[in-house]
Amino acid sequence: MADRFIYGRCLVQRRKRQTNYSLYCSLGMRWKEARLVAVLQFQIFSSKGGVLRRNGIYAKVMLSKRKGMSAMELEFNYIDIEDVAFADKTCVEGKRLLVCQQEIIDLVLQEPKIESVKVDIALPGESTRILSVKDVIEPRVKLDKYGGYFGGVLRPVDNIGSGKTLVLRGAAVILTGPFEEFMEGIVDMSGPGAELVPFSKLRNLILWVKTVPGLDYGLNKEITKMAGRKVAVYLAEKAKEAPVSELKTFRWEPVDNDLPRVGQVLMLSTRSPNDAYLYGNDIAPIIPTIISPLAAIDGATENVSCRLNAHRHTTYQHQNNPVVFDGLERHLKEFNFAGVIVTLERISHQEKEKNSTLAANLAELLRLNGVVVTEENAGNPDADLMMVCRKMETRGIKTVLITDECAGSGGTSHGLSDTTPEADAVISCGNANTEILLPPMKKTIGDPSTIGKTNGTHADSLKPDGSLRMEFLGIPSCCSELGDGRLSCVMA
Amino acid sequence: MEKRLKIVHYVNQFFGQLGGEEKIGMAPLLQKGPVALGTQMNSILGNRGEVVATVIAGDNYMAESPDKSALEVVELLRKVEFDLFLAGPAFFAGRYGLACGAVCAAVNEHLEKPVATAMFPENPGVDAYKLKVLIAPTGRSASSMREDLPKLVALGLEAAQGKDIPDCEYIIQGRRANVFKEHRGSYRAFDLLYKKMHGLSFETELPMPVFDKSDPAPALKDLSKAEIVLLSTGGVVPMGNPDRMATGNSTKWCKVSIDGLRDFAKGSWEAIHAGYDVTIANVDPDRVVPLDVAVETVEEGKIGRLHPYYLYTVGNLTQVDRSKRFGEEIAAYMKENHIDAAIMTST
Numbered sequence: 001m002a003d004r005f006i007y008g009r010c011l012v013q014r015r016k017r018q019t020n021y022s023l024y025c026s027l028g029m030r031w032k033e034a035r036l037v038a039v040l041q042f043q044i045f046s047s048k049g050g051v052l053r054r055n056g057i058y059a060k061v062m063l064s065k066r067k068g069m070s071a072m073e074l075e076f077n078y079i080d081i082e083d084v085a086f087a088d089k090t091c092v093e094g095k096r097l098l099v100c101q102q103e104i105i106d107l108v109l110q111e112p113k114i115e116s117v118k119v120d121i122a123l124p125g126e127s128t129r130i131l132s133v134k135d136v137i138e139p140r141v142k143l144d145k146y147g148g149y150f151g152g153v154l155r156p157v158d159n160i161g162s163g164k165t166l167v168l169r170g171a172a173v174i175l176t177g178p179f180e181e182f183m184e185g186i187v188d189m190s191g192p193g194a195e196l197v198p199f200s201k202l203r204n205l206i207l208w209v210k211t212v213p214g215l216d217y218g219l220n221k222e223i224t225k226m227a228g229r230k231v232a233v234y235l236a237e238k239a240k241e242a243p244v245s246e247l248k249t250f251r252w253e254p255v256d257n258d259l260p261r262v263g264q265v266l267m268l269s270t271r272s273p274n275d276a277y278l279y280g281n282d283i284a285p286i287i288p289t290i291i292s293p294l295a296a297i298d299g300a301t302e303n304v305s306c307r308l309n310a311h312r313h314t315t316y317q318h319q320n321n322p323v324v325f326d327g328l329e330r331h332l333k334e335f336n337f338a339g340v341i342v343t344l345e346r347i348s349h350q351e352k353e354k355n356s357t358l359a360a361n362l363a364e365l366l367r368l369n370g371v372v373v374t375e376e377n378a379g380n381p382d383a384d385l386m387m388v389c390r391k392m393e394t395r396g397i398k399t400v401l402i403t404d405e406c407a408g409s410g411g412t413s414h415g416l417s418d419t420t421p422e423a424d425a426v427i428s429c430g431n432a433n434t435e436i437l438l439p440p441m442k443k444t445i446g447d448p449s450t451i452g453k454t455n456g457t458h459a460d461s462l463k464p465d466g467s468l469r470m471e472f473l474g475i476p477s478c479c480s481e482l483g484d485g486r487l488s489c490v491m492a
Numbered sequence: 493m494e495k496r497l498k499i500v501h502y503v504n505q506f507f508g509q510l511g512g513e514e515k516i517g518m519a520p521l522l523q524k525g526p527v528a529l530g531t532q533m534n535s536i537l538g539n540r541g542e543v544v545a546t547v548i549a550g551d552n553y554m555a556e557s558p559d560k561s562a563l564e565v566v567e568l569l570r571k572v573e574f575d576l577f578l579a580g581p582a583f584f585a586g587r588y589g590l591a592c593g594a595v596c597a598a599v600n601e602h603l604e605k606p607v608a609t610a611m612f613p614e615n616p617g618v619d620a621y622k623l624k625v626l627i628a629p630t631g632r633s634a635s636s637m638r639e640d641l642p643k644l645v646a647l648g649l650e651a652a653q654g655k656d657i658p659d660c661e662y663i664i665q666g667r668r669a670n671v672f673k674e675h676r677g678s679y680r681a682f683d684l685l686y687k688k689m690h691g692l693s694f695e696t697e698l699p700m701p702v703f704d705k706s707d708p709a710p711a712l713k714d715l716s717k718a719e720i721v722l723l724s725t726g727g728v729v730p731m732g733n734p735d736r737m738a739t740g741n742s743t744k745w746c747k748v749s750i751d752g753l754r755d756f757a758k759g760s761w762e763a764i765h766a767g768y769d770v771t772i773a774n775v776d777p778d779r780v781v782p783l784d785v786a787v788e789t790v791e792e793g794k795i796g797r798l799h800p801y802y803l804y805t806v807g808n809l810t811q812v813d814r815s816k817r818f819g820e821e822i823a824a825y826m827k828e829n830h831i832d833a834a835i836m837t838s839t
Binding site for chain 1: 623656657664665666667668669670671672673674675676677678679680681682684685686688689694696697698699700701702703736738739740741766767768769771808809811812813814
């Protein structure tokens with residue numbers, strides 16, 4: 001075994017009238033050199049054993065001799081944002097993000113293939129409706145010599161999942177533009193629509209980007225997405241001088257102990273090229289692979305399709321992957337969170353079989369006892385979900401699936417288009433076909449004539465009084481299958 | 493301080509104390525105030541509400557065509573001011589149960605008032621109306637009236653509050669209803685996984701649907717004498733989409749004449765399915781629905797005839813129950829037109 005880790009015993013002393021334990025290292029090495037990685041076991045020793053000096057409860061611990069921040073330590077520097085406003089200079093003052101419109105416009109127009117750009121602001125509780133939403137991005141920047149964010153795209157992949165990341169928590173860049181296609185979303189900042197999405201609780205900078213005419217479909221998306229990334233990183237960079245609201249360090253190492261081993265199977269929808277990136281690579285041509293949980297929440301994966309609906313993951317959701325965050329919370333307590341298996345949802349039957357088999361192989365390689373499988377999209381990928389479930393269970397790996405249901409407007413239709421008897425533990429994220437009547441909003445950002453062309457809406461969705469009758473399908477991430485929402489279904 | 497609800501109560505001739513078998517064919521009539529059961533309901537309600545009128549009708553009259561007769565009850569109530577409509581309890585009386593269900597459904601639809609009824613779970617009125625009307629479960633006969641009447645009242649009060657899922661006993665309607673849970677999905681997933689991994693008992697949030705499988709029809713004996721129709725869920729439609737076919741979750745299927753056509757020409761036909769990249773399909777729609785090859789095959793004598801209409805819909809996230817209906821309707825069309833088989837393409 002590598003000598004990165006040493007095992008020893010520390011005396012655990014309980015302070016009088018307190019319930020927390022302090023660890024006093026009695027190993028003969030200076031405390032500063034050792035860093036507690038894991039508490040493996042509590043044992044009770046007596047002095048009769050001859051080895052130790054006193055009675056007491058001891059903890060068998062694992063310590064690391066690595067200097068400085070470990071490669072498996074990610075420190076989030078959270079700067080809480082409670083307001084966004086336009087100003088002469090982009091910076092953060094207290095908890096206000098001040099944005100200079102001209103700086104953003106100049107930044108985006110550096111790209112010659114962008115014809116025009118508009119900037120707006122939408123705050124929680126406002127009577128504002130945002131149309132043609134193509135992505136949502138959390139402003140973040142790495143605090144290292146490379147800077148930037150999105151490893152493999154704007155900067156090298158070194159330190160992705162480790163080191164320090166600055167996050168403007170509570171803020172987001174919402175990427176919109178002229179209508180391109182069916183899968184663009186509608187976000188309300190107040191009213192019943194706002195209760196369904198996390199974005200209505202964020203302080204949003206709305207970025208409307210129009211590319212020059214004549215670009216092909218793929219290039220158009222690439223340019224639009226890049227503008228969104230650059231603005232999100234720019235905002236975070238301008239916040240570097242601001243005081244940090246909270247520091248939160250995630251430590252994660254692959255460990256061996258008696259706890260069950262658990263992972264996430266992150267299924268990503270990729271029916272066409274350039275739907276999602278992994279470290280800047282299009283995932284369409286790859287086969288399933290493994291990334292560390294810390295990398296998963298540090299921009300290793302992102303949505304680059306500029307296509308959203310009720311059950312596609314926005315980049316914001318990739319950055320805030322709830323399965324990873326909740327898994328890390330329980331890591332070394334209930335289980336070892338061993339890794340994230342990234343796999344693909346492809347169209348051909350052959351590829352579905354291949355990817356599900358390879359994902360199950362990787363789970364075996366990681367010696368997993370259980371997986372949480374998150375789907376993206378619905379309909380066709382239900383087949384991939386069921387194949388992954390079946391192949392895992394056949395190998396003795398317990399599965400829990402997170403998916404939404406397309407149960408029809410009355411809730412009486414079968415919610416999934418494929419099933420398997422092994423799928424006996426499923427978390428439901430709500431019925432994406434639910435119809436909702438959204439009240440009129442005082443302000444609409446975007447072109448109202450696009451309503452009727454986008455998912456979840458029909459030609460008569462927009463009423464003369466400005467109210468909007470639509471399906472959940474067109475509200476981005478309201479049925480998010482990563483499980484970051486509390487919406488679910490029951491049999492009624 | 494909650495409003496004191498004005499309630500209209502529907503009963504049959506027997507519970508309306510107008511007679512037995514001899515009154516079984518009586519048309520609905522409206523009486524002011526409560527009748528027998530209604531008085532008992534009033535004491536259960538206290539100051540939450542009172543029965544202001546009672547509708548009494550003969551079970552046979554109603555059962556002949558329940559939905560039609562229910563409209564007569566609606567007319568009786570047009571001028572009445574009320575907040576809630578309760579019917580029954582009907583226990584295991586089939587005609588009474590159907591009448592209660594029909595009348596509640598009609599009052600809810602046409603007068604837009606909250607409604608509720610109660611009957612034995614195996615009463616035919618349950619399957620017929622449970623999706624439209626909230627139904628409380630009762631015993632088989634009026635011997636359990638003491639336990640069951642309060643259930644009807646409780647369900648009525650819940651219905652009056654307009655809640656999607658009543659907070660009292662009622663017969664499950666069999667629909668998926670949205671709720672907000674205490675914890676987010678990922679948190680619940682780990683709780684569920686813990687139980688599953690440790691062999692503890694657990695409950696899924698989404699029971700797997702059971703798809704009814706049908707046996708395929710036997711193969712055609714002689715293709716050269718058969719009539720074949722071209723059918724597709726791939727969304728190839730006449731240019732301009734004149735029938736306004738949806739690009740996803742379609743609500744209908746259409747037919748269009750292809751009589752005399754030799755192929756789906758670019759510019760005259762287009763693909764509008766929003767679940768796949770239609771660029772290649774639009775260069776030549778025959779790639780999605782092979783009309784060109786079908787015509788050639790007919791000319792070579794390998795297929796008898798090509799049906800002169802092309803049937804189409806869009807299969808992008810189309811609800812399973814609608815798809816089932818389309819299948820049944822298309823099968824009926826094929827039978828009516830003596831079509832032997834379909835070539836169905838998707839995407």
